[in-house]
Amino acid sequence: MTIRLAVVSTAKNTNRILEDMQRQAGDALDVVFHMGDKTAPFKASSLSRMLPTTGTDGHLMEGDSYSGAAEPLVQSDDYFRLRDVFSDHMNRTGASHKYKSHPLKDQQDFHDYYHVVCDRLAAELRTRDVTHVLFFNVPHLSYDTALYHVASALGLPITIVTQSLFAGKFFSMADPADLGALLPNSDVAPYPIEKGSKPDLFYMQGIKQEREEGGKITPKAIMHLMTFLLLKRRWKALNPFYVIRLVCHMKRIYGGLPKWRDPFARFFHEDELTYFDTLTSFEDQTVDLSGDYIYFPLQLQPEMTTSALGGRFRDQAYAIERLAGILPEGVRILVKENPKQGGYMRGPMFFHRLNRIPSVTFLPSWADTHALTGGAKFVAAVTGTAGWEAIRAGTPALVFGKAWYRKLAGVVEWHERLTYQEVIATQVDHPALEQGVGALQAACHDGVVDRHYAKIVTDFDSDANDVACAKTVLGLITGDIHHTFSPES
Known part of the structure; x- marks a missing residue:
């Protein structure tokens, strides 16, 4: 039987892998639906940004009319939860967070759009007689989210591949909820980990763990300010007093944060000013690591690690609230912001919620995360790599979401009956940790499906990688x- 594949592939390297898959499979594989960049049949981001940009086959919404093809999804018991997940993922391209933003404003707009997009996608899957669906990352960008929801409701076989932190290794699964679900395997060699050694987090380069003098406004920040004014505030840009006030406000923020922290290096919006004003208010405090405390480093948002893998705890304030509920009197929660975070999901009410928790102390940006980890009773995170760093250092980790490392020694997964004593009684058995990582590596697949991770592979050969990945993905x-991760029993 010919595989009639629907795929989300938006990067040049995954497109090459897809082409190699077609060459290797011949007539056994027919890519009948492809959302990707402008060279693909349908431009994926035109759905999340609601733009008229077309792919080689036009725009997905051309000739759109109601079909009812998504009715299995609409009638499912999980429909309203999934609709809210889609709305959350669409928010990342909202006007306050992206220059090329969609026009949706209220809850009903998001719900209506979800209904339309799912109906359209379901009709395409049915019309094209799709038999299998492939994602080159965990769905989290709204267009892939809707496709995943529809494909699941229609009962189509799904394959998801996503890169791991291990050089030249990637994960696979059928459901994002399966991430990290790995059975113990004592038949493989343990993976040696020097206790206390730190993983290579190349994407955190330039981030320091020390206090230093304030920074100065950067050319990048001025460029982003100009972009904001041209796209969002054209008439106000003609008012010199308005522009001068913005520049002066930006300078105050830069001066109040360490010079390695560039708050407007990627984006500028007026709403960001309030967020960074709040951050600067924490900079001059003394960091007290005495007594018993839990370290909770916030994760960058919007990101797959929270929006797709955090479940209800994509709301990180909620995770901290639940954590506070199990702590005995006198145990503090030390919260540190992600050094790359902007104002997304960090409005005044977020900080108000944290302020309502007596045990919470919000730390300055320069607080040393390694010292915090070393002195903590345990590290808590939704899915962040801080938990992985913690168990490598011998500190237990509590995770609230589907972290890839959640079944390793020293990790406790959140559940509603969890107690503080249960978490602090957890020991990091280092040999068991090495054995678990060995089993995890053995279940991974060789190759790079996320181009950004090629830099940590020695002597990376792009052509050989594409051919090998194509063969593996076809086999999946x-x-x-077998998938790396399977459904938990």
Whole structure:
């Protein structure tokens, strides 16, 4: 039987892998629906940004009319939860967070759009007689989210591949909820980990763990201010007093944060000013690591690690609230912001919620995360790599979401009956940790499916990688190769 594949592939390297898959499979594989960049049949981001940009086959919404094809999803018991997940993922391209933003404003707008997009996608899957669906990352960008929801409701076999932090290794699964669900395997060699050694987090380069003098406004920040004014405030840009006030406000923020922290390096919006004003108010405090405390480093948002893998705890304030509820009197929660975070999901009410928790102390940006980890009773995170760093250092970790490392020694997964004593009684058995990582590596697949991770692979050969990844992904789709992670019993 010919595999009639629907795929989300938006990067050049995954497009090459897809082409190699077609060459290797011949007539056994027919890519009948592809959302990707402008060279693909349909431009994926035109759905999340609601733009008229077309792919080679036009725009997905051309000739759109109600079909009822998504009715299995609409009638499902999980429909309202999934609709809210889609709305959350659409928010990342809202006007306060992206220059090329969609026009949706209220809850009903998001709900209506979800209904329309799912109906359209379901009609395409049905019309094109799709038999299998492939994602080159965990769905989290709204257009892939809707496709995943529809494909799941229609009962189509799904394959998801996503890169791991291990050089040249990637994960696979059928459901994002399966991430990290790995059975112990004592038949493989343990993976040696020097206790206390730190993983290579190349994407955190330039981030320091020390106090230093304030920074100065950067050319990048001025460029983003100009972009904001041209796209969002054209008439106000003609008012010199308005522009001068913005520049002066930005300068105050830069001066109040360490010079390695560039708050407007990626984006500027007026709403960001309030967020960074709040951050600067924490900079001059003394960091007290005495007594018993839990370290909770916030994760960057919007990101797959929270929006797709955090479940209800994509609301990180809620995770901190639940954590506070199990702590005995006198145990503090030390919260540190992600050094790359902007104002997204960090409005005044977020900080008000944290302020309502007596045990919470919000730390300055320069607080040393390694010292915090070393002195903590345990580290808590939704899915962040801080938990992975913690268990490597011998400190237990509590995770609230589907962290890839959640089944390793020293990790406790949140559940409603969890107690403080249960978490602090957890020990990091280092040999068991090495054995678990060995089993995890053995269940991974060789190759790079996320181009950003090629830099940590020695002597990376792009052509050989594409051919190898294509063979593996084909095997995952046909079932000849087992997924890294499978549903938990």
